[in-house]
Amino acid sequence: MLNLKDISVTFNEDTPDEKKALQDIDLTLGEGDFVTVIGSNGAGKSTLMNVISGSQRPDIGSVEINQKNVTLLPEFKRSMFIGRVFQDPMAGTAPSMTIEENLAMAYARNKKRKLQKGVTKKRKELFRDYLLTLNLGLEDRLNAKVGLLSGGERQALSLLMATFTEPDILLLDEHTAALDPSRAELITNLTGDIVKRFNLTTLMVTHNMQQALDLGNRLIMMDKGQIILDIDGKKKQELTIEKLLHEFKRIRGEQLDDDRAILG
Amino acid sequence: MFFSMFGAVESGIIFAIMALGVYLSFRILDFPDLTVDGSFVTGAAVAAVCIVNGVSPVIGTLLAAIAGFFAGNITGILNTKGKINPLLSGILMMTALYSINLRIMGGQPNIPLLNESTVFNMFDSFWGQLGIDEALNGLLGSWGVAPLPSTWIVLFATIVIIIFVKLLIDYFLTTEIGLALRATGDNEKMIRSLSANTDSLKIIGLGISNGLVALSGALIAQNDGFVDLKSGIGMIVIGLASVIIGEALFGKKTIVRTTLAVIGGAIIYRIVVTLALRADFLDTGDMKLISAILVVVALVAPKFISTMKDQRRRQRKRTELNNKVKGAS
Numbered sequence: 001m002l003n004l005k006d007i008s009v010t011f012n013e014d015t016p017d018e019k020k021a022l023q024d025i026d027l028t029l030g031e032g033d034f035v036t037v038i039g040s041n042g043a044g045k046s047t048l049m050n051v052i053s054g055s056q057r058p059d060i061g062s063v064e065i066n067q068k069n070v071t072l073l074p075e076f077k078r079s080m081f082i083g084r085v086f087q088d089p090m091a092g093t094a095p096s097m098t099i100e101e102n103l104a105m106a107y108a109r110n111k112k113r114k115l116q117k118g119v120t121k122k123r124k125e126l127f128r129d130y131l132l133t134l135n136l137g138l139e140d141r142l143n144a145k146v147g148l149l150s151g152g153e154r155q156a157l158s159l160l161m162a163t164f165t166e167p168d169i170l171l172l173d174e175h176t177a178a179l180d181p182s183r184a185e186l187i188t189n190l191t192g193d194i195v196k197r198f199n200l201t202t203l204m205v206t207h208n209m210q211q212a213l214d215l216g217n218r219l220i221m222m223d224k225g226q227i228i229l230d231i232d233g234k235k236k237q238e239l240t241i242e243k244l245l246h247e248f249k250r251i252r253g254e255q256l257d258d259d260r261a262i263l264g
Numbered sequence: 265m266f267f268s269m270f271g272a273v274e275s276g277i278i279f280a281i282m283a284l285g286v287y288l289s290f291r292i293l294d295f296p297d298l299t300v301d302g303s304f305v306t307g308a309a310v311a312a313v314c315i316v317n318g319v320s321p322v323i324g325t326l327l328a329a330i331a332g333f334f335a336g337n338i339t340g341i342l343n344t345k346g347k348i349n350p351l352l353s354g355i356l357m358m359t360a361l362y363s364i365n366l367r368i369m370g371g372q373p374n375i376p377l378l379n380e381s382t383v384f385n386m387f388d389s390f391w392g393q394l395g396i397d398e399a400l401n402g403l404l405g406s407w408g409v410a411p412l413p414s415t416w417i418v419l420f421a422t423i424v425i426i427i428f429v430k431l432l433i434d435y436f437l438t439t440e441i442g443l444a445l446r447a448t449g450d451n452e453k454m455i456r457s458l459s460a461n462t463d464s465l466k467i468i469g470l471g472i473s474n475g476l477v478a479l480s481g482a483l484i485a486q487n488d489g490f491v492d493l494k495s496g497i498g499m500i501v502i503g504l505a506s507v508i509i510g511e512a513l514f515g516k517k518t519i520v521r522t523t524l525a526v527i528g529g530a531i532i533y534r535i536v537v538t539l540a541l542r543a544d545f546l547d548t549g550d551m552k553l554i555s556a557i558l559v560v561v562a563l564v565a566p567k568f569i570s571t572m573k574d575q576r577r578r579q580r581k582r583t584e585l586n587n588k589v590k591g592a593s
Binding site: 086 | 441443451458
């Protein structure tokens with residue numbers, strides 16, 4: 001489904017601030033894989049997401065989606081088959097437009113946009129059905145401006161908008177990090193449900209180790225621009241936070257230094 | 265009095281087309297586009313040159329709108345492909361258009377259109393048969409209104425045009441492309457992650473905006489009977505004034521309402537300016553000053569009023585609480 005080959009990204013090359021954000025990354029995701037990505041700040045998680053989504057072009061290496069090389073495809077074209085939810089709840093929706101208009105924009109993602117009505121009666125019914133699955137009562141507020149919703153509601157809507165056209169790849173970029181614990185749990189549960197329902201190939205970055213263990217069938221750990229741990233299947237189910245920290249120490253010979261990652 | 269108000273409403277409606285263009289760039293795309301000062305004259309110049317050379321006024325007016333569309337496109341390309349700041353892109357295009365407009369006008373700083381066929385007088389014989397002028401003027405005359413307007417066709421024609429333009433914009437902004445255009449001004453990162461090409465949307469949006477501005481310029485030239493190279497100066501402020509006054513007076517809850525508000529704002533702006541110019545100590549040279557002051561008032565007044573309201577509300581709550589405490593003791 002997703003194939004990354006020899007991806008390297010270096011920022012500020014040949015200056016004292018040089019930073020190797022990604023070093024020779026190879027990563028393959030099969031159809032329906034749900035991979036959680038952990039790692040301390042600056043490990044290259046976000047750069048990895050940006051390389052896949054197309055907002056960052058790799059220095060070398062190639063990105064393949066569905067056996068098609070998309071390395072040079074600009075972000076907006078790639079997003080026809082990549083859904084993405086950002087950390088900031090404000091980033092995934094248009095605040096001065098209504099819920100149904102936002103959904104209509106997401107609905108048009110994998111088609112060519114035309115001069116036909118974005119919100120039709122038939123689509124309204126469809127949107128209502130999808131919103132029902134969120135259990136937030138948003139289906140009765142189709143005409144409400146999204147700017148009036150709370151952060152949790154907006155993030156749930158962003159998640160729905162990123163997924164209901166069933167993209168080939170779903171990218172979740174710490175999408176629960178800016179929410180309070182109960183809202184974060186709600187979104188985490190929703191994520192699990194939606195990914196399962198549409199059988200989406202998913203890559204989720206998180207700082208919350210427990211979340212990384214609870215969700216998905218595969219876990220990768222990144223450090224200094226490299227993938228240092230890749231665990232899947234039964235082994236992942238047996239994983240605990242202690243074991244993870246131990247693994248990190250064994251591989252790197254040092255403590256994981258990010259408090260946020262440990263406590264998360 | 266009636267006569268000058270009549271003229272103000274007439275030209276107010278034509279300027280409303282320009283104001284809707286400014287609304288598209290300034291509000292919908294969140295792009296403060298100064299191309300307007302140039303593209304307004306481009307529209308007027310293209311229409312005038314066509315008419316003087318015997319082209320049908322209808323075709324001349326359409327060509328004017330298309331010329332404005334291209335001017336807007338270039339501003340969009342400067343901003344998106346050239347990565348030039350929006351304000352500067354507009355200023356550069358406006359400056360370039362000044363020379364281009366002079367070229368279009370064959371090097372003359374103004375072109376008279378008197379005794380030429382225009383979109384407003386080409387249907388005169390048909391309009392005369394309807395007898396609407398006589399009926400309305402007869403009615404007004406019986407109320408003692410004088411002097412009477414020579415023809416009502418301009419008013420009727422502009423009302424038809426503005427309704428058509430408004431409905432078209434309202435519809436366009438609810439289409440899939442229209443929604444993406446609105447999102448480009450609202451949350452660009454988001455709509456790009458939903459596979460919309462925001463560069464193209466901006467280029468198209470600025471094209472439509474300046475197409476409307478040029479259309480307005482073409483109609484104003486035909487109504488006034490001349491084109492002046494400098495007639496575009498300060499046009500952006502007039503457009504902004506219309507948008508801001510309209511939104512403040514008539515609200516901006518939905519698109520349908522806001523476009524209507526902008527049209528209302530453009531007409532009210534004209535009426536206010538006309539009234540102001542009747543004062544003895546002001547003359548036509550003060551127009552730009554009046555425009556600027558109007559915009560400042562329209563920007564400051566709503567905030568001032570809501571602060572006052574809020575203060576009164578709090579004052580009332582305090583008195584209520586005081587009364588309650590007194591009543592209890």
